[in-house]
Amino acid sequence: MRNMPNSKKKQLKAADKKKIAATLDRYQRDGVMLVSILQDVQAELNYLPEDALKEVSQGLELPLTQVYSVATFFKAFSLKPRGRHLVNICMGTACHVRGSVGILEKLEQELGILPGETTRDYRFTLETVNCVGACALGPIVMVDGKYHGQMTADKVDAVLKGYE
Amino acid sequence: MKTVTLTIDGRELQAETGQTILEVARDNNIYIPALCHNEAVAAYGACRLCMVEVSRGDWAKLVTSCLYEVEDGLVVKTNTERVNNVRRLVTELLLARCPDSEVIQDLAKELGVGEPRFTPEEGNHKCILCALCTRACQEVVGASAISLVNRGVNRQMATPFYAFSDACIACGSCAYVCPTGAIDIEDAGDTRKITMPNVTMEFKLKQCKTCGAYWAPERQLAHIIKQADLPPDAFDDCPDCRE
Numbered sequence A: 001m002r003n004m005p006n007s008k009k010k011q012l013k014a015a016d017k018k019k020i021a022a023t024l025d026r027y028q029r030d031g032v033m034l035v036s037i038l039q040d041v042q043a044e045l046n047y048l049p050e051d052a053l054k055e056v057s058q059g060l061e062l063p064l065t066q067v068y069s070v071a072t073f074f075k076a077f078s079l080k081p082r083g084r085h086l087v088n089i090c091m092g093t094a095c096h097v098r099g100s101v102g103i104l105e106k107l108e109q110e111l112g113i114l115p116g117e118t119t120r121d122y123r124f125t126l127e128t129v130n131c132v133g134a135c136a137l138g139p140i141v142m143v144d145g146k147y148h149g150q151m152t153a154d155k156v157d158a159v160l161k162g163y164e
Numbered sequence B: 001m002k003t004v005t006l007t008i009d010g011r012e013l014q015a016e017t018g019q020t021i022l023e024v025a026r027d028n029n030i031y032i033p034a035l036c037h038n039e040a041v042a043a044y045g046a047c048r049l050c051m052v053e054v055s056r057g058d059w060a061k062l063v064t065s066c067l068y069e070v071e072d073g074l075v076v077k078t079n080t081e082r083v084n085n086v087r088r089l090v091t092e093l094l095l096a097r098c099p100d101s102e103v104i105q106d107l108a109k110e111l112g113v114g115e116p117r118f119t120p121e122e123g124n125h126k127c128i129l130c131a132l133c134t135r136a137c138q139e140v141v142g143a144s145a146i147s148l149v150n151r152g153v154n155r156q157m158a159t160p161f162y163a164f165s166d167a168c169i170a171c172g173s174c175a176y177v178c179p180t181g182a183i184d185i186e187d188a189g190d191t192r193k194i195t196m197p198n199v200t201m202e203f204k205l206k207q208c209k210t211c212g213a214y215w216a217p218e219r220q221l222a223h224i225i226k227q228a229d230l231p232p233d234a235f236d237d238c239p240d241c242r243e
């Protein structure tokens, strides 16, 4: 009962609730579509706030446990606010042997965060992925879905500068 | 449903299609260790302890006996070298996960598993992630107050957001089915405290109008009243004072 992990939890704005309701309607409030619905809600709100998951649970008449289990299962979902830009570094086999570990270290130093974390100014969120299907161009760093191929630790600064 | 004949450890047995090997073995007093199985809920195959070897003709393979349905002519062995090796490995892994669980310690002793080769988890509780509690909560109680959350090495049994669960009726079924005693229930005065591996929750107990004893969680009684369509004052008295 007195075990709330995030006391400063975000209250949903009326506009956010509307967006969620519209998303639910788009999927005919069908619980089978839970993953797609959560993807859309996250795309609209930047992450999945606690109250958004509660809205989804009520709207779909699914137990909150089920919504929470799914939301915490997939790496693509975030229950914490994310940065304006998402940096994904590929740690797949091909990128790994071409030195992605060194690039990850450089990113961690530059941003001052570990994978899964967000910078204090909410500029960047850092994530690792395993193979984005462009091995020939590896090592790959993706920012907001844009591929930066043949990366080196030295190029990290220049790439990050392009995103405010 | 059709009757089939199978052999378990050399004994020829009759069973019905749809029954699992584990059920047939238990009906016939053949011991197969199993942690995540309970008749009250659907089989789930989480603990992997109940592995047995089945063969038909030339092939033999390891299967989870709690999930594998019997067939005519099936030959099952519950005690081969291969089976015991797997059981020992599973137990070793469970022991590394839950070094403090007496149930797992006893199992390890029984199977001759010594110190696990894997690094034991520190400060860990006794939860083996078998999901019996969450399945009982969903399938039997109908509350769905707890579930397994996260993924991979971060998998845990928890309430949503690790917070007080509004759906929990404090009935204690989870503690009752848990094979390792990972959930504690303590009633003191007017409060029931449920301590789960990652969450602790407190609930009010209802006081008997006549004798004054605190006898059951308010939420559980409200749940029963709603389910069974009883009058709202159905539980004002405790069972002892009723009538």
Ligand code: SF4
Pocket (backbone or CB within 6 Å): B126, B127, B128, B129, B130, B131, B132, B133, B134, B157, B174, B177, B178, B179, B180, B181, B182, B183, B197
């Ligand atoms: S608390 Fe007990 S019943 Fe629930 S998942 Fe853990 S070991 Fe299984």
Ligand code: FES
Pocket (backbone or CB within 6 Å): A090, A091, A092, A093, A094, A095, A096, A130, A131, A132, A133, A134, A135, A136, A138, A139, A140
């Ligand atoms: S391993 Fe990086 S793109 Fe395939």
Ligand code: FES
Pocket (backbone or CB within 6 Å): B033, B034, B035, B036, B037, B044, B045, B046, B047, B048, B049, B050, B051, B064, B065, B066, B067
């Ligand atoms: S009892 Fe079969 S896997 Fe647990």
